Amino acid sequence: MSEPLLTVDGLEVVYHTDAGTLPALSDVCFEVREGQIVGVVGESGCGKSTLGAALLRLLSPNGEIVGGRVMFAGRDLASLSAGELRTLRGQGVAMIFQDPLTSLNPTFTVGQQIMDAQRAHQQSRASKDVLRRRAIDALTRVGIPDAARRIGNHPHEFSGGMRQRIMIAIALLHEPSLLIADEATSALDVTLEAQILKLLKEINAVHGTAILLISHNLGVIAEVCERVVVMYAGRAVEEGDVYSIFDRPLHPYTRALLAAVPSPQHRGTTLAAIPGRVPSLLALPPGCKYADRCDHAAAVCVAREPGRLDVAGSRVSCFLYDDSVPEAEKPRADWAIEPVST
Amino acid sequence: MLDYALRRLVMTFFVVLLIMAFLALLIQLVPGDPVRLVLGAKAPESVVQSVRHDMYLDKPVPAQVYYFFTNALHGDLGVDFQSQRSVTSLIWTALPHTAILALASLALAGLLGIPLGVYAATHPGGWLDRVTAVATISLITMPAYVAGLLLLLVFSVHWSIMPATGTGSLSDPGDYLKHLALPAIALAVTWIGYLARLVRTSMLEVLNERYILAARSQGIRERLVVYKYALRNAVIPTIAVVGVGLGTLLGGAIFVEVIFARAGLGMLIYNSIQTRNYPVVRGGVLVVALLFVAVNLLTDFVYHMVDPRIRVAS
Amino acid sequence: MAVALQDGEAAVVRAPAAGGTLTRLGRLIREVTRRPAGLFGLLVVCLLFVVVVAAPVVAPYSPYDQSIVERLQGPSLKHLLGTDELGRDLLSRVIFGARIALGVAIPAVLIAMFVGMLTGLISGYMGRSVDQVAIVGMDAIQAFPAVILALALLAVLGPSLRNVVIVIGVALAPGYARVVRAMTRAAKQNQYVEAEVSLGAGTTRIAVHHLLPNIAAPLFILIAMDIPSAIAIEAGLAFLGLGVPPPSPSWGALLSDGFRYVLISPWAIIAASAALMLTTLGFAMLGETLRDVLDPKLSGTRRWKKR
Numbered sequence: 001m002s003e004p005l006l007t008v009d010g011l012e013v014v015y016h017t018d019a020g021t022l023p024a025l026s027d028v029c030f031e032v033r034e035g036q037i038v039g040v041v042g043e044s045g046c047g048k049s050t051l052g053a054a055l056l057r058l059l060s061p062n063g064e065i066v067g068g069r070v071m072f073a074g075r076d077l078a079s080l081s082a083g084e085l086r087t088l089r090g091q092g093v094a095m096i097f098q099d100p101l102t103s104l105n106p107t108f109t110v111g112q113q114i115m116d117a118q119r120a121h122q123q124s125r126a127s128k129d130v131l132r133r134r135a136i137d138a139l140t141r142v143g144i145p146d147a148a149r150r151i152g153n154h155p156h157e158f159s160g161g162m163r164q165r166i167m168i169a170i171a172l173l174h175e176p177s178l179l180i181a182d183e184a185t186s187a188l189d190v191t192l193e194a195q196i197l198k199l200l201k202e203i204n205a206v207h208g209t210a211i212l213l214i215s216h217n218l219g220v221i222a223e224v225c226e227r228v229v230v231m232y233a234g235r236a237v238e239e240g241d242v243y244s245i246f247d248r249p250l251h252p253y254t255r256a257l258l259a260a261v262p263s264p265q266h267r268g269t270t271l272a273a274i275p276g277r278v279p280s281l282l283a284l285p286p287g288c289k290y291a292d293r294c295d296h297a298a299a300v301c302v303a304r305e306p307g308r309l310d311v312a313g314s315r316v317s318c319f320l321y322d323d324s325v326p327e328a329e330k331p332r333a334d335w336a337i338e339p340v341s342t
Numbered sequence: 343m344l345d346y347a348l349r350r351l352v353m354t355f356f357v358v359l360l361i362m363a364f365l366a367l368l369i370q371l372v373p374g375d376p377v378r379l380v381l382g383a384k385a386p387e388s389v390v391q392s393v394r395h396d397m398y399l400d401k402p403v404p405a406q407v408y409y410f411f412t413n414a415l416h417g418d419l420g421v422d423f424q425s426q427r428s429v430t431s432l433i434w435t436a437l438p439h440t441a442i443l444a445l446a447s448l449a450l451a452g453l454l455g456i457p458l459g460v461y462a463a464t465h466p467g468g469w470l471d472r473v474t475a476v477a478t479i480s481l482i483t484m485p486a487y488v489a490g491l492l493l494l495l496v497f498s499v500h501w502s503i504m505p506a507t508g509t510g511s512l513s514d515p516g517d518y519l520k521h522l523a524l525p526a527i528a529l530a531v532t533w534i535g536y537l538a539r540l541v542r543t544s545m546l547e548v549l550n551e552r553y554i555l556a557a558r559s560q561g562i563r564e565r566l567v568v569y570k571y572a573l574r575n576a577v578i579p580t581i582a583v584v585g586v587g588l589g590t591l592l593g594g595a596i597f598v599e600v601i602f603a604r605a606g607l608g609m610l611i612y613n614s615i616q617t618r619n620y621p622v623v624r625g626g627v628l629v630v631a632l633l634f635v636a637v638n639l640l641t642d643f644v645y646h647m648v649d650p651r652i653r654v655a656s
Numbered sequence: 657m658a659v660a661l662q663d664g665e666a667a668v669v670r671a672p673a674a675g676g677t678l679t680r681l682g683r684l685i686r687e688v689t690r691r692p693a694g695l696f697g698l699l700v701v702c703l704l705f706v707v708v709v710a711a712p713v714v715a716p717y718s719p720y721d722q723s724i725v726e727r728l729q730g731p732s733l734k735h736l737l738g739t740d741e742l743g744r745d746l747l748s749r750v751i752f753g754a755r756i757a758l759g760v761a762i763p764a765v766l767i768a769m770f771v772g773m774l775t776g777l778i779s780g781y782m783g784r785s786v787d788q789v790a791i792v793g794m795d796a797i798q799a800f801p802a803v804i805l806a807l808a809l810l811a812v813l814g815p816s817l818r819n820v821v822i823v824i825g826v827a828l829a830p831g832y833a834r835v836v837r838a839m840t841r842a843a844k845q846n847q848y849v850e851a852e853v854s855l856g857a858g859t860t861r862i863a864v865h866h867l868l869p870n871i872a873a874p875l876f877i878l879i880a881m882d883i884p885s886a887i888a889i890e891a892g893l894a895f896l897g898l899g900v901p902p903p904s905p906s907w908g909a910l911l912s913d914g915f916r917y918v919l920i921s922p923w924a925i926i927a928a929s930a931a932l933m934l935t936t937l938g939f940a941m942l943g944e945t946l947r948d949v950l951d952p953k954l955s956g957t958r959r960w961k962k963r
Contacts, residue, residue, distance in 0.1 A: 058558050060550065061466055090561030102552040107574050116570075117560040170560060353792065360796040371812040479944065483936035485888040487895050488929045491911060495922050593801030597892060601915065611804070612896060615811045627808045631799045638799075 003074055004031035005210050006055070006093075006178055012067030013047075013054050022281040024050040027068070028236045029308065029315075030229045032178065037204055037211045039225035039242070041218060041257075045278055047234040048214045052182040055212075056089055073177065091121050094171035098183035100163030104155035110166055111135050111151035117170045138169040142199065161192035168199060172207070179203070180212045185220060197224055218261055222246055230254045233279055233289035240314025250316040252294045252333065288319070296320065298331035312337060347643065354639055359411070361631050365624050366410035370403065372620070380424065380618045396421065397621065419625035424617070429625035432610060437629065439509055440606035443598070444591055446526035448584075451533030458534070459541025463549060463576075464568055474538060481535030486594025490528035490601040497524060507603035525598045529591060540583055544576035551575075578645065585641035589634050687949045694945030700938025707754050715748035719905040728921040738923035740913055746927045749905035753931065756906045760821055761886035765879055767825030772832025773871075779833065780840025790837070794830040802827040802889050810898045817900050820893060824886050831882065835874050843870075873950035880943030884936035891932055907932050 013025040025047045032038045040048045053059050055070055057077060070077045072092060080088065097103040105113060114135040139147035142165040155163055164184065171179055181200065185193040201224060203209050215221055221228055228245045230238040230253065238251040249255040256274045276293035279285060285292065291301040298319065306317045319325055320336045369376055377393050394400050397420065398409045419429040462471040498506035504524050511518065548554065549572055557567050596608030607626055614622035688694035707714055723743035730738045737746035779790035797805065806823045813819045893899040894908025902909055907928040914924030
């Protein structure tokens, strides 16, 4: 098997605040292969957005990567110089964000921003006309009508859907191998969301661009992704291919998440919600972070954190599948499959 | 936009009316006879009456306000109590020096304050940021007269390298600049602190915005991100504040002009107060207030024009 | 530098925080002293109050004792800060000057606060023409730099302690009026308030229960920032000869006396400048820290943004 495009290995990120050091990401591991679409899903505050920023090493000043490795195209990002990192951003890896209104600078025209993005990575100095033409092309390719005229407009003169397309156009300028979509459709209504997802799938199919799709919306993940990483309280609790995750979830949290999605089949029954709340990152319990909300928690779950286990093609962090725990102390669930230890 | 502009103008008109009424009525507050106080007990009654007549003081109060207003519209702000020179001409001679002083200090403050603010914002928590934070608060809270006196002490008295008094004449720019230096620095001192903190706060907020993160993720050079993208957005709220700060500047100018014996509007007002020359005081204060109102109006409009979002929203 | 909500700025009316007044005060003090700037500011302010109250005890001499023989001297063991042109001890004059500084600043700010709050309340509550008139008035007052307004008024009224206090109070009042007005207007539109009014709550209850707690924070901050402004204005007026009349040892008077003899002895200027700067710096730092602490928890979330 060839090397994965992106490998995240044991990534740990903290934020330094007045209130203390917050462990935003702990021991996160997953990979993205070339041309693959991988989804990262979880509730608000689970750390998925931190993940996006951390990958490009664009954390806010009080954030710090304190452990683990991120490898892209075989190179450890930590070993890159500032200049090399800058070359990577926009060319190797590009990112699009949640709210396109705040992702585009309101005081510059769209054309200026596209041209600046072009100039960031050009080998030779292309003339302004060339840049301008390329900018118009880029807009047209993502479906913006009348691009030649609209290039002189400011971001607020576009609709939300078009703004997101502009963002995507900018992201694709230098044909990146990986596109990180951080809640890219969360601010859009359902119709626009469908259009953008279609666009993303097209990009993946035509250009072979790998996509890391970060979202809290299970529907979006199900529709587009090949593999899924489920996050909770800064940890990757389960990772597997999309079918396994949705048909045969291994982690109690994944199961509860799926059950919580309202569907017409459950009409007439109580809306399933996960009782309790996500623990505050300032006061994380010592054991499994999900233990206090889990229906199956045993003493061992509260005492220490589960390790990562390979179970039926997926990876999961849960004592349900941990053979090293004596039977008497292990949590039980009738839906959990028998682990095939590797 | 037009609707907003119109409303602003109407409000401003009423504010100006109120200011002028206030100043016209001010003379009524003088305990005793203002004319007598200036001319002295020995002045003949006829002279006193004639001056009172010229000042409209023998008319009913509302009429005084009316005459003040209509005369002012023609540029007539009354005459000097003693020398009978027109107040307008006195102000006209003095104003340029104050204007130059104000502009020079603004320029100085901008040249030093803005880069300082940008640097502090791009290196948050660094030693320079912390030093700047303390230094700028000290600078902001330092009244103009303290700055002026200390500068005078150090550079004119102790080291005798800068002239202590005088304005110099505009026909000799070098000399004029030498006389301008210390007063301008004294006024700029407060402003540097103010601007630096403003720019720093603005920049910090802007640098946290998502479009800056997006720009960085596109691989745009950091220097471009800061100086082109971030600064342009950060400067906009700064413009709004310039108008307000001008008021402090004008207030400080009077001290600096007195300390350095520099000709200007502040000096004029001060001298007139000493000699109880009320028409000049009234006229001078009116001009200061009007200047302030005008600058505020201007910066308000510029602010609205510069930020495309607000332009559309209005 | 006064902090004020400008018209149009949204004022957020929040439900009052939990805990009795004393515990909240205790918590506030703890938060303020946690920060070095706040600690410094609080210490300076406390020191100032002590000096003001115990001036006769703390000062080595009377500020009025002249001694022509010892005039214009620099610091010495006998006169820690030197002497002025009439041989008066500068340290003592500075200490008693603090009395004038606070004696003018505090009443002036109190006047500004009461007049401003009243105006803001009425203006915000009644709206329409009353409000428009009030705004024109506030704008008119704020169209003058504070010093110039004070000068104009004192030039005609004549300088005296009473007049200086009133004049500075007038100049500072619009700041409070605007804050209160914004709060009142926000409260008028607030749904909590609407609900209570529909249930028959009287104006007093609304004012006390909703307005006051929300006003407390910006008011505190404004006061902390206005006191040094008032002190600076008073000293400036005294410097120009329009402050509290001599032989009062106002710091501004010390500066002006020192200015006259600047070529001979710099010590009066140095002493008064140091006093002024320390005082204004202390209050300003306290005000800054208060703003950091009391502002809608900006300091907590500003550094950690959940995205």
